[in-house]
Amino acid sequence: MTENSTPPPLRGIVGEPRKGKIGVLIEEHFDMTEYRLFNELFPKHGYQVVYLSHLWGNASLTFGANPDNGWVEEHVLVETEIDSVKPADFKGIIIIGAYASDRLRYQVAPRKGEPNQAPAVVFMRQALATRELKVGTICHSLWLLCADRALLQGRRVTCAHNIICDVENAGAEVVYGPEGTVDLVVDGNLITGKHPGTTEQFITTFLSEIEKGN
Incomplete structure (x- = not known):
């Protein structure tokens, strides 16, 4: 494969659900570091990664x-419609993370006076209302919840510096440390990471929070 050739797409279900499934909301322009580490570390610890999106009437x-x-x-x-x-x-x-989270909040x-009705936003309302279910964001992905x-009202979080105002x-x-926003914040069922460089720490904490309830 040459440097600029297009690799075949990975099917959007990775690993076996021995301990359960981790749903990852995704769209165009997703963060590559997070994607690779999700695919490596969650299956390694017994969880299947299932990528979810609004498919606009397409099978995939x-x-x-x-x-x-x-x-x-x-x-x-991606073959899993978020509405299904x-x-x-x-x-x-x-x-x-990355611009995928902005694309996910698009509504036609x-x-x-009506709250955002994008399928991903509706799904996240349900997810955050389920207090025992852990929800995670990294970097720009809080953009989706800003919809x-x-x-987000009253939640303690961290995020990329360039979306602080939005959040x-x-x-x-937003929780600050000596170098801007802190690396990681756990607020109830919401776990937030600062940027892709914190992804491994984020995954370790996310798994720990999930397994507290098992």
Whole structure:
């Protein structure tokens, strides 16, 4: 395979569900570091990774990662429509980082005074309302929850520095340390990571939080 050739997409279900399933919301322009580590570490610890998205009436859609090195190195074939599953089907739910989270909150016909009705936003309302279900975000992925202030109001979180204003305007309390936002915050069932460089720490904590309830 040459440097700029397109690799075949990975099927959007990775590993066996020995301990359960981790649902990962995804769209075009997802973070490649997070994607690779999810696929490696969750199956290693006995969890199946299932990528979820709104498929717009298609049986499947293929999404590409951010072109971090000047070309798109990773693609995923998603066959699980987010409207066809429930948060309770999973041990945990994660929103992948990068611009995928902005695309996930798109709604075709917004109406004045009505909360965002994008399928991913509706799904996350259900997920966060299920207090025993762990929900995770890294870096930019809090953008999805910013689509509805009710999802973040009063929650303690961390995030990428360039979306701090969005997150604080959505009512969350961003936690700061000596170098900007802290690496990781656990607030009840919501686990948030600062950026892709914290992904391994995030996964370790996410698994620990899940297994506390087992």
